[in-house]
Amino acid sequence: MPRTHGLSHATWARTLDVHDAALARGTTTNYEAGLRHFEAWCRSERVPFSREVAVSEPIACAYAASQAGWCAGGTARSRLAALKFWHERQGLPWVSSARLTRILKSVQLAAPPSSRKDARPPVTEAMLDEALHALDPVRPFDVCVAAAMLTMFWCQLRGGEIVSNSRTYDFTALPSVKCLRLRHDAGGDASRMTSALWLPRTKTDREGVWIWIAKHWNDPSHAIRDHIARSKLRPDDPLFAYRHDTSNMLVALTKAAFIGRLNEIWEPLRIPRITIHSFRIGGTTALLRAGVDPEVVKVAGRWKSDSFLRYWRALDNIVSSHMDLCDVYWQADRNRAPVF
Structure with a gap:
């Protein structure tokens, strides 16, 4: 030999x-x-x-x-x-x-x-609003999609860090319910605490990493809590899984089902089809435009370089190039209260 x-x-x-x-x-x-x-x-x-x-x-x-x-x-x-x-x-x-x-x-x-591929606009807060108003707040699948959408956006996550490629859930790479620490779980003054989520593996952190869930009016913590209650998830269940409409069986949320449901909502508004990669840069852009210090955004989003700043500075040009396709969407009423 x-x-x-x-x-x-x-x-x-x-x-x-x-x-x-x-x-x-x-x-x-x-x-x-x-x-x-x-x-x-x-x-x-x-x-x-x-x-x-x-x-x-x-x-x-x-x-x-x-x-x-x-x-x-x-x-x-x-x-x-x-x-x-x-x-x-x-x-x-x-x-x-x-x-x-x-x-x-x-x-x-x-x-x-x-x-050269045309740059797609990132997911934006107005798109989140439209999705939240269209998703059914009592259907476990839609509630799961809403929770994953808000978490992915506001935590600047890559889709593969929380959503499965298939219905076979990989617990070595994706979080279970027990990986979540919601504010009310920590005791004390919940209003002063930040929720956290343990990611078992990411693209750049193979040994896992804690990410913090920001507090704002569309706080993912509330959506995740509602999702866990709606699908009756246990600590060892996949974090983003839902009860099937007819069989009541627990089904892992897949990337295809997740992005397919959201594009189903956005397409009638003449928004170009969005890929799951648009959520990470969309959340980053929203935080930067809200005035969050770029260094804080970089650390929170685990960016290894300043490439996201170049995208942010080019945002106005990207949006302008899509205005003819998004004119209905950009006029969405931003003052409506979210369903979730």
Whole structure:
């Protein structure tokens, strides 16, 4: 049986499995696709390639340059990031350079118009209002959607941090009811306390993290409490699950069901279809526009860079580009009291 680094095949394979577990599933998939793209490029250029030999800096530069005029700069950077990750995983040296950095910048400048997707407007407070007035306050599914929507928005969460990809709930990655600490659970003066939620795993915190639930007129704490009561959830149940309308069985709220229900509400108002990613930047933008210090927003939203500030500064242009599609929505009555 061949050995690697003096270790058995099984031991080394488990080492790599533990190493890869630090990545989100989507990141792993993207890295695998990036490596396959590089291997295909090597075959087309008749460049020798071995998974046991590091890629030289000139080859990496040539690979990056080959994408100029064909794809977006972000796509090229992601593919190079996949190549770098593969080197690190194999313990091979990755040689970056100022030349490679300049080439990637040129690729971004040369990106064809077809590679640029129109920016979608973020979810906004007015959209939350419309959803809250349309969702049925006695239907467990709708109450669950409302609670997840407010939590995701005001806590600047990624959709995959609280909503399941499928009805098979992963308790190692998603919160159960016992992960929640509502203000009234802590005792004392509830009006002076902040609710908190333990996320078992996030994209950047694989060992879990506490997030704080902000207090405001659409406080997610009240919606979550109503949701737990409506679906009669127990401490070990998934936090965002609901009782089925007819069978009364507990069903995990999926991303598809969540965003599908909300788009069903928003589409008649001529709002472009929203993806689940729009909630995180929407909540961030709402906090910034409300005057919350950007550093506080950054810490609360677990942003690792200042990229969200660039999006915020471009918000007026983004909204303007969609005004012809959203004219009905932007005139929504913001003074109506929410149902939940």
